[in-house]
Amino acid sequence: MISASLGAHYSFRxxxxxxxxFWQTLIGSxxxxxPSTTASKQLENQLIKKFGGQVILTxxxxxxxxxxLITHGFTKSSDVILTQAFACYAIEEGxxxxxAKPGYTDVxxxxxxxxxxxxxxxxxxxxxxxxxxxxxxxxxSLGHPAxxxxxxxxxxxxxxxxxxxxxQSYGATALDGGSSSKPLGSLAxxxxxxxxxxxxxxxxxxxxxxxxxSSLTPPTLDFPPTAMVLKDLxxxxxxxxxxxxxxxxxxxxxxxxxxxxxxMNNPTQSPTTQATTLPNSLAQLALLQLKNLDxxxxxxxxxxxxxxxxxxxxxxxPLTRAETxxxxxxxxxxxTTDHPKKLLHFLKRHQVHLTDRWYRSPVDCGKLNCAxxxxxxxxxxxxQLADTIINLPTHPKITIAQAQKITNLIKKYFKK
Ligand SMILES: Cc1ncc(COP(=O)(O)O)c(C=O)c1O
Numbered sequence: 001m002i003s004a005s006l007g008a009h010y011s012f013r014x015x016x017x018x019x020x021x022f023w024q025t026l027i028g029s030x031x032x033x034x035p036s037t038t039a040s041k042q043l044e045n046q047l048i049k050k051f052g053g054q055v056i057l058t059x060x061x062x063x064x065x066x067x068x069l070i071t072h073g074f075t076k077s078s079d080v081i082l083t084q085a086f087a088c089y090a091i092e093e094g095x096x097x098x099x100a101k102p103g104y105t106d107v108x109x110x111x112x113x114x115x116x117x118x119x120x121x122x123x124x125x126x127x128x129x130x131x132x133x134x135x136x137x138x139x140x141s142l143g144h145p146a147x148x149x150x151x152x153x154x155x156x157x158x159x160x161x162x163x164x165x166x167x168q169s170y171g172a173t174a175l176d177g178g179s180s181s182k183p184l185g186s187l188a189x190x191x192x193x194x195x196x197x198x199x200x201x202x203x204x205x206x207x208x209x210x211x212x213x214s215s216l217t218p219p220t221l222d223f224p225p226t227a228m229v230l231k232d233l234x235x236x237x238x239x240x241x242x243x244x245x246x247x248x249x250x251x252x253x254x255x256x257x258x259x260x261x262x263x264m265n266n267p268t269q270s271p272t273t274q275a276t277t278l279p280n281s282l283a284q285l286a287l288l289q290l291k292n293l294d295x296x297x298x299x300x301x302x303x304x305x306x307x308x309x310x311x312x313x314x315x316x317x318p319l320t321r322a323e324t325x326x327x328x329x330x331x332x333x334x335x336t337t338d339h340p341k342k343l344l345h346f347l348k349r350h351q352v353h354l355t356d357r358w359y360r361s362p363v364d365c366g367k368l369n370c371a372x373x374x375x376x377x378x379x380x381x382x383x384q385l386a387d388t389i390i391n392l393p394t395h396p397k398i399t400i401a402q403a404q405k406i407t408n409l410i411k412k413y414f415k416k
Contacts (some may be wrong), residue, residue, distance in 0.1 A: 001246040002402050004332065006076045006255075007239025008395040009202040009276040009296075014288055015236045018204070021281040022233035029226045038371040043208075046290060047193075051185050053212040059284065060222045061167050061194020062273035063208035065094025065137070068190050071211065071218040072161055074100045080126045082160075083137040084114040085379035086386060089268055089370045090194075091137060091165070091228035092363055093344045096373075097274065104362070105265060106120075106379035112319055112334060114138065116154045118381075123158065135161035135190075140169035142201065142358060142391060143321065143329030145184055147176045152187040152325045153391040162187065167194035170201055171293055172329040181327060188212060195278075195286045197235070197267045200329050201293070203285035204232040221277040228271045229279045231263065238264060261387035268366045292396075300394035302329040303403050307392055314414040319389070332358065332391035340390045346413045352406055357391045 008016075046057045052178065057063045074081060080103040081095050095102045103126040119136060127133045136155055138146050148164070153164040164185050166172075170193060171241035173181040185191045195206030211218065238258055242251040258264040265271075278286075304320055311318065319334040337343060344355045358364070362382045365376040375385070392406060 001243050001251065001353070002393070002398070002406065003243075003356075004391060004393040004395075005198045005356050006353075007236055007243060008198065008393065008397050009289065010236045010240065011292070011396070012240075014285065015240045017288060018233050018285060019235040022230060025226065025230055025233060025279070025281050035223065036280045039280045039287055040278060043278075043286055045281045045288075046287070047208055047210055050183070051191055051210045051212065053210050054214045054216070054218075056211075056218050057278035058207040058209065058221065058282045059205060059272060059276040059278055059282075059377075060090075060270050061165075061192065061196055061199070061207040062090045062094035062097070062270060063221075063272070064192040064194065064209045065091060065163075065165070066097040066275045067191055067218055068163055068209045068211075069100050069135070071209070071216050072135065073189070074098060074161075077101050078130045078132060080131050080133045081135050081137060081215035082114075082119060082122050082126070082133055082346060084113065084118075084139055084141075084143060085382035086359055086372055087139055087363060088359060089363050089372060090270070091139070092370075092374075093270065093371055095137075100134070101131070102373050103272070103376050106381045107141075107385055109381055109400045110146050110402065111331045112385070114151075116146060116150045117152065119139060119154060133158070133160060134339060135163055135242055137165055139165045139167075140172060140184055142334050143169045143172055143331035144267075144324055144334070145169065145172050145175045145327050148174050148184060148187055149176045158269065159390055160258060161189045163190045163192060164188035165192045165194075167192070167196070167199045167207075168331045169197075169329045171297055173327045175324060175327050185210070185317075195282070195289075198331075200331055201286050201289045204235045206282045206286055208278070215404070219275075221275055223279055224272055224276040231271075233281060234263065241285060266366050266368060268364075268370075269368055295331040296396050297329060301325055303332045303394040303398055303400070304333050306400060306403045307407065311335070311410060314411060316390075316410065316414070319326065331392050332388060333394055334391055336388040337390060338388065342412055343410065345392065347409055350409050352372070352405035352409060354391065354393070359386050359389070361386050
């Protein structure tokens with residue numbers, strides 16, 4: 001089975017660890033109400049070592065955004081947070097939970113990210129009394145670095161807080177910093193991370209805020225309900241089972257049944273409505289992912305190079321370019337084409353499931369009905385990108401033979 005998501009980041013060891021943690025959490029919750037924090041401390045220390053400052057672990061990436069904004073004091077509807085429209089709804093949810101206002105910024109022409117020019121346009125639109133732009137969230141879409149050095153200078157000029165969201169780009173480096181390529185996050189005032197499904201560090205759920213200025217005082221967070229954590233811990237096993245039985249026709253039935261029973265849900269929908277902290281079990285999963293990060297990045301690069309070399313002379317225009325390969329985390333390989341849905345349905349008929357593309361619309365909410373603040377047509381380049389983008393998988397389960405199958409099918413589709 002070839003799919004962009006559905007437990008694509010879980011090794012067999014990861015699945016076994018999640019099963020063990022499921023039982024430990026279940027039994028532990030019956031015996032004691034004082035949960036262990038050893039893995040959480042270890043994870044915090046690793047993040048402090050990489051970025052400096054003070055770390056708050058959270059149960060979700062959107063919790064991290066909420067905590068970041070509350071701690072900076074951006075809690076009024078007149079506090080505008082600029083963020084790009086080519087994104088998922090979870091970012092808006094974090095901003096709204098802090099009671100601030102999202103100000104939508106377009107992406108650069110033919111780019112995956114906002115630029116200084118699109119930020120300036122949004123700033124002129126939103127920075128009007130009584131509204132004040134307070135901060136910028138930079139997302140580095142699909143692991144492709146935005147022009148962060150220029151953005152940092154622009155934020156400094158306007159005295160805005162720079163929040164880098166490294167959910168999709170942990171481990172990537174700046175493209176525009178000259179010869180000494182700085183890790184993304186090193187120019188930020190505050191960094192937010194998600195360890196949610198299909199992110200660079202995929203621990204099923206989780207997040208973190210890193211305040212590089214340690215004098216700020218973040219709120220103390222409670223733990224999420226144990227039932228939710230237990231459900232998270234079943235996800236690696238369920239996805240492993242679905243993948244293992246897909247070729248004999250069972251996987252699809254198991255997937256549908258688990259979804260109907262509410263045991264697997266859409267990752268855009270958070271089971272919590274306020275920020276909570278990261279349980280130790282999920283921190284343990286995040287640590288295992290961090291351990292394999294260099295190896296995974298090397299693999300992604302190999303697959304991305306393969307797509308770049310093999311997908312030429314067809315009406316598919318790569319957004320993952322040769323010059324980004326050494327910098328990007330390459331969470332997914334991206335390109336644009338007219339009518340991507342037709343191509344993706346053709347691939348699906350050949351057992352290649354890539355319809356879960358980032359993003360199908362500005363402020364994408366999947367099949368859920370989210371009441372977004374995004375105003376239709378306000379960011380035309382983001383809309384054009386969402387209408388034309390496809391993502392190809394680079395995750396650890398994709399082999400060169402599978403990448404070959406994908407490229408052959410794409411070429412066949414365009415030959416028709
Ligand atoms: C860039 C980015 N930041 C934050 C989030 C929110 O993550 P979570 O689902 O863990 O709340 C997402 C989720 O898709 C994301 O893509």
